[in-house]
Amino acid sequence: MLFQAPILERRSSHVKLGGVTTRARRSERRTDALSKERIVETAIEILDAEGENALTFRALTTRLATGAGAIYWHVANKNELLTAAADDVIAAVMAGVVDTSEPEETIRAIALGLFDAIDAHPWVGAQLAPEPWTGLLQIFEGVGVQIQALGVPPAAQFNSASALVNYILGVAGQNAANARVEMGGGDRTAFLAKVADRWTERDPVDYPFAHQVAPQLRDHDDREQFLAGIDLILAGIATLR
Amino acid sequence: MLFQAPILERRSSHVKLGGVTTRARRSERRTDALSKERIVETAIEILDAEGENALTFRALTTRLATGAGAIYWHVANKNELLTAAADDVIAAVMAGVVDTSEPEETIRAIALGLFDAIDAHPWVGAQLAPEPWTGLLQIFEGVGVQIQALGVPPAAQFNSASALVNYILGVAGQNAANARVEMGGGDRTAFLAKVADRWTERDPVDYPFAHQVAPQLRDHDDREQFLAGIDLILAGIATLR
């Protein structure tokens, strides 16, 4: 599976440039010119390595060895930067999906690709505004075409695609929120155990379902559960035919 | 439909207290004591009236006629404040849902209640972290019990409830994101028209589904579409029996 975009793997060599001897040491100016692409790329590196809160213009200027104004010359504001970063990740996923001739299978591939990408870049889940955001459009389009191929009646296609996309975005948002919390320490199982503990702390009379389901919560696989939800919606869509 | 909590309607009378003549005018101290409840209540007022960005500790201290330290005595930090505010809204919805003897109907009532609440308080959609957050547990429990009543096999109950909840959260997140964008002006139809325009700007060859569906996007009803998604998932769950 190659859901990682080339742009994400390309490492820029701007941090240390010890080889340049003609350059005065104190100025440490980068060799390659600034560009929106390079800025977004660096932003993704920071977001992936240190989380959402670590992405500041000061952190960016340090890593890019430039001034704040330089960044603003290429990017309107922080929001545009975050959107562009998320779009990059989404675009890489959608480009990597291979279109099987089986629509349901392709939908699963899109969904899992997005799941894995957001698992690797949880901050993407927090960037879901449908404004300049082309990522959302791409997801919608990718899913929608498969819905058409599935033979869903035209009148129901919009709602069907919307259901799938909203479900995917819901999981994405949860992943982002979880990552924000988990950032401060332990592994996944420890985290789930803590949530399950909190659930079972409550009165079983008031929260019977939480109690019954807590053991499953403890050792479920997020990815499997995500896919089960996709299948559930696909099963629902199948009843429309 | 009474999905509005009592706490949300109770207007506190702290802004102007002209009747108090013994109080020195310049100090304008509030009459009632500070409490976490009152702070959360005021936070909700600000969030509803002016949006997420308007909720600052300075805005709070002004409205509550107090100092920053006073708020921190009752509330650990801003995140706890936001979580408490969201929990209040969710709790009000869940308390207002009447349990019909028909599980699918009750699930629809929960879902619509949450939809309406988040429509009225879009900032809630951005507070979905499953950490101290009891709101998420309440939703999960409310939905889960109905899933049990529906006769879904125990092994599939966790995934079924999870699918519904994640779908609801996805829509909630979208609503929050939309509200953030819409804050700066126009009505709902103007907003949808703008999104639809953006969709149809693209090449129809690359985005056939977006083009086909743009007219529906233009005049669809969010609430209806949301419910259609719930029904789709319920139809999928029905196939499990």
Add this chain to the structure above:
DNA sequence: ACCTGAACACCGTTCAAGT
């Protein structure tokens, strides 16, 4: 126990000035 409010360590963003 509860509150005050100045101070601290940050933010995103702007802009006159440089090349």
Add this chain to the structure above:
DNA sequence: ACCTGAACACCGTTCAAGT
């Protein structure tokens, strides 16, 4: 055209000091 970096107007949070 592109970049510099100080300055501005904010933030959330802390804390010595008051009652």
